[in-house]
Amino acid sequence: xxxxxxxxxxxxxxxxxxxxxxxxxxxxxxxxxxxxxxxxxxxxxxxxxxxxxxxxxxxxxxxxxxxxxxxxxxxxxxxxxxxxxxxxxxxxxxxxxxxxxxxxxxxxxxxxxxxxxxxxxxxxxxxxxxxxxxxxxxxxxxxxxxxxxxxxxxxxxxxxxxxxxxxxxxxxxxxxxxxxxxxxxxxxxxxxxxxxxxxxxxxxxxxxxxxxxxxxxxxxxxxxxxxxxxxxxxxxxxxxxxxxxxxxxxxxxxxxxxxxxxxxxxxxxxxxxxxxxxxxxxxxxxxxxxxxxxxxxxxxxxxxxxxxxxxxxxxxxxxxxxxxxxxxxxxxxxxxxxxxxxxxxxxxxxxxxxxxxxxxxxxxxxxxxxxxxxxxxxxxxxxxxxxxxxxxxxxxxxxxxxxxxxxxxxxxxxxxxxxxxxxxxxxxxxxxxxxxxxxxxxxxxxxxxxxxxxxxxxxxxxxxxxxxxxxxxxxxxxxxxxxxxxxxxxxxxxxxxxxxxxxxxxxxxxxxxxxxxxxxxxxxxxxxxxxxxxxxxxxxxxxxxxxxxxxxxxxxxxxxxxxxxxxxxxxxxxxxxxxxxxxxxxxxxxxxxxxxxxxxxxxxxxxxxxxxxxxxxxxxxxxxxxxxxxxxxxxxxxxxxxxxxxxxxxxxxxxxxxxxxxxxxxxxxxxxxxxxxxxxxxxxxxxxxxxxxxxxxxxxxxxxxxxxxxxxxxxxxxxxxxxxxxxxxxxxxxxxxxxxxxxxxxxxxxxxxxxxxxxxxxxxxxxx
Numbered sequence: 001x002x003x004x005x006x007x008x009x010x011x012x013x014x015x016x017x018x019x020x021x022x023x024x025x026x027x028x029x030x031x032x033x034x035x036x037x038x039x040x041x042x043x044x045x046x047x048x049x050x051x052x053x054x055x056x057x058x059x060x061x062x063x064x065x066x067x068x069x070x071x072x073x074x075x076x077x078x079x080x081x082x083x084x085x086x087x088x089x090x091x092x093x094x095x096x097x098x099x100x101x102x103x104x105x106x107x108x109x110x111x112x113x114x115x116x117x118x119x120x121x122x123x124x125x126x127x128x129x130x131x132x133x134x135x136x137x138x139x140x141x142x143x144x145x146x147x148x149x150x151x152x153x154x155x156x157x158x159x160x161x162x163x164x165x166x167x168x169x170x171x172x173x174x175x176x177x178x179x180x181x182x183x184x185x186x187x188x189x190x191x192x193x194x195x196x197x198x199x200x201x202x203x204x205x206x207x208x209x210x211x212x213x214x215x216x217x218x219x220x221x222x223x224x225x226x227x228x229x230x231x232x233x234x235x236x237x238x239x240x241x242x243x244x245x246x247x248x249x250x251x252x253x254x255x256x257x258x259x260x261x262x263x264x265x266x267x268x269x270x271x272x273x274x275x276x277x278x279x280x281x282x283x284x285x286x287x288x289x290x291x292x293x294x295x296x297x298x299x300x301x302x303x304x305x306x307x308x309x310x311x312x313x314x315x316x317x318x319x320x321x322x323x324x325x326x327x328x329x330x331x332x333x334x335x336x337x338x339x340x341x342x343x344x345x346x347x348x349x350x351x352x353x354x355x356x357x358x359x360x361x362x363x364x365x366x367x368x369x370x371x372x373x374x375x376x377x378x379x380x381x382x383x384x385x386x387x388x389x390x391x392x393x394x395x396x397x398x399x400x401x402x403x404x405x406x407x408x409x410x411x412x413x414x415x416x417x418x419x420x421x422x423x424x425x426x427x428x429x430x431x432x433x434x435x436x437x438x439x440x441x442x443x444x445x446x447x448x449x450x451x452x453x454x455x456x457x458x459x460x461x462x463x464x465x466x467x468x469x470x471x472x473x474x475x476x477x478x479x480x481x482x483x484x485x486x487x488x489x490x491x492x493x494x495x496x497x498x499x500x501x502x503x504x505x506x507x508x509x510x511x512x513x514x515x516x517x518x519x520x521x522x523x524x525x526x527x528x529x530x531x532x533x534x535x536x537x538x539x540x541x542x543x544x545x546x547x548x549x550x551x552x553x554x555x556x557x558x559x560x561x562x563x564x565x566x567x568x569x570x571x572x573x574x575x576x577x578x579x580x581x582x583x584x585x586x587x588x589x590x591x592x593x594x595x596x597x598x599x600x601x602x603x604x605x606x607x608x609x610x611x612x613x614x615x616x617x618x619x620x621x622x623x624x625x626x627x628x629x630x631x632x633x634x635x636x637x638x639x640x641x642x643x644x645x646x647x648x649x650x651x652x653x654x655x656x657x658x659x660x661x662x663x664x665x666x667x668x669x670x671x672x673x674x675x676x677x678x679x680x681x682x683x684x685x686x687x688x689x690x691x692x693x694x695x696x697x698x699x700x701x702x703x704x705x706x707x708x709x710x711x712x713x714x715x716x717x718x719x720x721x722x723x724x725x726x727x728x729x730x731x732x733x734x735x736x737x738x739x740x741x742x743x744x745x746x747x748x749x750x751x752x753x754x755x756x757x758x759x760x761x762x763x764x765x766x767x768x
Contacts, residue, residue: 025080025102026102026104026140030104030105030106030140031104031105031106031137031140031141031142032065032073032076032102032103032104032105032140032141032142033062033064033065033103033104033105033107033108033141033142033143034064034136034138034141034142034143035060035063035064035143035144036057036060036064036113036143036144036145036146037057037136037143037144037145037146038053038054038056038057038117038146038148039053039145039146039147039148040052040053040056040148040149040150041147041148041149041150042149042150042151043151044151044152046150046151046152046153049150052150053148055120056117056120056121056146056148059113059116059117059120060113060116060117060144060146061113061116062103062107062108063103064103064143065100065102065103066100073100075098075099075100076099076100076101076102078094078095078098078099078100079095079099079100079101079102080102082094082095082099097668097669105141105142105143108144110133110135110144111133113133113144113146114131114132114133114146117131117146117148118131121148121150122189123188123189123190124153124186124187124188124189125153125154125155125186125187125188125229126150126151126153126154127154127222128150128151129148129149129150129151130148130149131146131147131148132146132147132148133145133146133147134147152227153186153187153227154186154187154222154227154228154229155183155184155185155186155187155227155228155229156181156182156183156184156185156186156187156228156229156231157183157223157226157228157229157230157231158183158230158231159179159181159183159231159232159233160231160232160233161173161176161233162233162234162235166244167244167245167246168203168208168211168235168244169235171202171203171206171208172199172203172233172235174202174206175198175199175202175203178198178202179195179198180194180195180198181195181231187229192218192231193213195218196213196216196218197213199213199216200212200213200216201306204304204305204306205305205306205307206246206303206305207246207247207248207303207304207305208243208244208245208246208247209247209304209329209338210240210242210243210245210247210331211243211244212243214236215235215236215239215243216233216234216235216236217233217234217235217236218231218232218233218234219231219232219233219234220232242331242336245336246303246304247303247304247331247336247337247338248301248302248303248304248337248338249298249299249300249301249302249303249304249337249338249340250277250300250332250335250337250338250339251277251278251279251300251339251340252277252278252279252293252296252298252299252300252339252340252341252342253278253279253280253281253339253340253341253342254278254279254280254281254282254289254292254293254342254344255281255282255341255342255343255344256280256281256282256283256286256287256289256292256344256346257281257282257283257286257344257345257346258324258326258343258344258345259345260324260345270282270283272289274289274290274293275293276300277300277301278293278300280292280293285381286346286378286381287319287321287346287378287381287382287383288381288382291319291381291382291383291419292316292319292342292344294420295312295315295316295319295419295436296312296315296316296342297311297312297315297433298312298340304329304338309327310434311433311434312325312327312342313325313326313327314434314435315433315434315435315436316342316344318419318435318436319383319419319436320377320383320385320419321346321347321349321377321378321383322344322345322346322347323345323346323347324343324344324345325342325343325344325345326342326343327340327341327342327343328340328341328343329341347377348377349376349377349378350374350375350376350377351374351375352372352373352374352375353372353373353375354370354371354372354373355370355371355372355373356368356369356370357369357370357371357393367393367394367395367396367407368393368394369391369392369393369394370391370392370393371389371390371391372389372390372391373387373388373389373390374387374388375387379416382418382419383419384416384417384418384419385415385416385417386414386415386416386417387414387415388412388413388414389411389412389413389414389415389444390411390412391409391410391411391412392408392409392410392411393407393408393409394406394407394408394409395407395409406450406451407448407449407450407451408447408448408449408451409446409447409448409449410446410447411444411445411446411447412444412445413442413443413444413445413460414442414443414444415440415441415442416440416441416442417438417439417440418438418439418440419436419437419438420436420437420438420439421437421439421465421467422439423439423465433467433468433469434468434470434471435467435468435471437465437466437467437468438465438466438467439463439464439465440462440463440464440465440466441461441462441463442460442461442462443459443460443461444459444460444461445457445458445459445460446458446460449489452491453490453491453494454487454488454489454490454491454494454508455487455488455489456485456486456487456488456614456615457485457486457487457488458483458484458485458486458615459483459484460481460482460483460484461480461481461482461483462478462480462481462482463478463479463480464476464477464478464479464480464481464516464517465477471526472522472523472524472526472527473520473521473522474520474521475518475519475520475521476517476518476519476520476521477516477517477518478516478517478518479516480516481513481514481515481516481517481543482512482513482514483512483513483514483615484511484512484513484570485510485511485512485513485613485614485615486510487508487509487510487614488510490508503610503611503684506609506610506611507611507612507613507614507617507652508614509571510570511570511571511572511573511609511613512567512568512570512571512572512573513543513544513572513573513613513616514543514544514547514567514572515541515542515543515544515545515546516541516542516543517539517540517541517542518539518540519537519538519539519540520536520537520538520539521536521537522534522535522536522537523535523536525585531586531587532584532585532586532587533584533585534582534583534584534585535581535582535583535584535585536580536581536582536583537580537581538578538579538580538581539577539578539579539580540576540577540578541575541576541577541578541603541616542575542576542577543572543573543574543575543576543577544572544573544574544575544607544608544609545574545576545607547565547567547572547574547608548565548574548607548608551565558607559607559608560607560608561605561607561608561609561610564608564609565608571608571609572608572609573605573608573609573612573613573616574605574606574607574608574609575603575604575605575606575609575612575613575616576603576604576606577601577602577603577604577612577616578601578602578603579599579600579601579602579618579656580598580599580600580601581597581598581599581768582597582598582599583595583596583597583598583768584596584597588663591665591666592663592664592665592666593663593664594661594662594663594664595660595661595662595663595664595768596659596660596661596662597658597659597660597768598658598659599656599657599658599659599680600656600657600658601618601655601656602654602655602656602685603616603617603618603654603655604654604685605654612654614652617652617653617654618652618653618654618655618656618682619631619632619635619650619651619652619653619656619682620632620634620635620656620658620680620681620682620706621633621634621651621706622761623723623725623761623762623763623767624763624767624768625658625660625678625680625767626658626660626678626679626680626706626707626708627676627678627708627710627725627727627759627761627767628678628706628707628708628709628710628727628728628729628730628759629706629708629729629759630759631650632650632651632652633650633651634651634681634682634706634733634734635651635653635681635682635683635694635706635733636651636652636653636681636682636683636684636693636694636695637653637681637682637683637684637693637694637695637696637700637704637733638693638694638700638703638704638733638734639651639693639694639734640734641734651682652682653682653683653684653694654682654683654684654685655682655683655684655685655696656680656681656682656683657680657681657701657705658678658679658680658681659678659679659680660676660677660678660679660767660768661676661677661678662674662675662676662677662767663675663676667713670715670716670717670718671713671714671715671716672713672714672715672716673711673712673713673714674711674712674713674714674725675709675710675711676709676710676711676712676725676727677707677708677709677730678707678708678709678727679705679706679707679708679731680705680706681704681705681706681733682694683695683696683704684696703733703737703740704733705731705733706729706731706732706733707729707730707731708727708728708729708730708731708759709727709728709730710725710726710727710728710759711725711726712724712725712726712761714766720764720765721764721765721766722764723761723762723763723764723765723766723767724760724761724762725760725761725763725767726758726759726760726761727758727759727761728746728757728758728759729742729757730742730743742757
């Protein structure tokens, strides 16, 4: 029997078996609920009538049992076959995951659902809708048929605001420019609710601490001729006077060592009056009181603001020394003001941590790693964080034989982070800043050994700032970054390879990298009300330019690569490098989404250098890039892959263009799936005479783009992600023209093809 007929027979048998056995368990007078259908009719053209029927179907409760092809209900059959679980165990797990209790028609109230539909229609502007229902019976099942007649929905005509001269009414009118209610839009009750919440938030930012949205009332007048709703916003008459009045902060008290559930301060705590109307209750040692007070953006005498209340919590949490931050307000009858009480629950300041890691990198190297960390969250009493990290890792390249390289890496670094800007003429962060700015200084070293190939020693240091004007935006400025790179211990084969490629040898030269960088991070994923989300990271890196300018002024001529200037007998690198990472996420259903990424970057060496340092070049391929190709094995341009034998070389270039598309969907439980396609490559920019291959040319961009596709599974229990992606190349840019697309050559049954083309990527975390 041919497979399509076999599948059809199996489907028919399952339909018959599950369809019959599902109702077999019912009593004689019981019927299984089959669901509801809605038909929407109108005499005139109503926009969105088809989606209106779908929206009304979503209103009906309860929901019917899930069915395959409208007739098969295997979950109900499993429920009857397994039985109810009387406690935790395998049966309870099966029932919870795979079974459904049957939904009977007797549990459904047709009239209640009809009333629910009428309410929904009125709340969406259909004030004159008619809803009728009928019961549809088929042997042992019964469902509902709703027939709905609607007319053109009512739209917003105008809105009037409170007109009296009270402080409250004036404050409400001041918010009108930001109203969510727009004339000519379809009336929606939910919009009015959201508008009340919006006004309440605005009022709380100008002192109306005791106000709530329930004190606002919209009165509606229907204009049946124009089919509009005329709205008038009023403040309810029974609104208490306290809610009508602005409040200011009278006094601030800080409990620096509060424990949840305990009212009294800990033993040894004392009250320190920092300034007038400030009390700090805590014990020594700890964070200095003035550091905490400086992190509180409102002061005694200021008007209460909900925005500053939230900013205070965020800023105190950003100090990194508190587990919980809570602020309560006591109303002072005599002054009609507020006493702000700040409760701080500290965390342990000093700790030593050890972590055994599984390291996975974009170049397909993976292996075990060990990290040790000493952390002091309050090193000098001002919430300064001092850390010492030491790490080591052994890695090997996965998924290939001829390019396998073992790698050892050992490193350590020290970092001091201060929760404020340390710079001349800078005092305090702006009050609106939700997160305290930080100043950081770090030094470290790292040694990377590619076994039987080369060793790369690196010493680095940096000084810079981090600040966030808004939750979704973060700036990172490093005005000073110094790195000393010393490649050494080249194997004979690798040294010969460098002799054949002078530009590659220059990228492996011993050199200083002295410059600065700026990074912009944008992430709107915390805005849950937005359907689509965007993540952007832009980086600008400059090195050697200030040194060359000073050198030119001092020496009378600017240095160049043929006669480079030296620092401690070592040339310094001079370049400019820009790159960006843009990610866009589009939810398709409640649990599935489309994830898009665009990577673009370029670097150019000039002046004192003729090649970008190796650590500043770009690469593609691997677990987080073009997954159909091993990490750093393709490019630049149409350069063919390395043949077997000889030292393995990780490909890199001066420029990168890459795009990724991934459809993510649930499978069952914590198991999720993905279908993806990746495309991109790297190129050189051709500023060296010896570079004859891999040059970027816009006319050959598409021909030299590597393309791959595949599928993946992910174990995602929310606190970590284990990912396995399998991909195959679709377009190989190094092949002859007309032979680059290899889709026709795909043969999953061919063992040799699978060995040469399928790439398995095992990694931790999503690729982007």
